[in-house]
Amino acid sequence: MESWLFLGTILVIAVIAKNKALMIGVAAVMVLKLIPMLQPWLLKLGSSGD
16 A cells, blocks of 8 residues: 555656656556456456356
């Protein structure tokens, strides 16, 4: 949970500073952190299509 707060804080700072490279980098890391959390949901979604 602390890592999400840290990334969110950095994202807010990047938005305030209008630093697009930092915004993209932080957003990419956040998306990569979401993949393991979404895996069970994606597996259910994939199995329901059979």
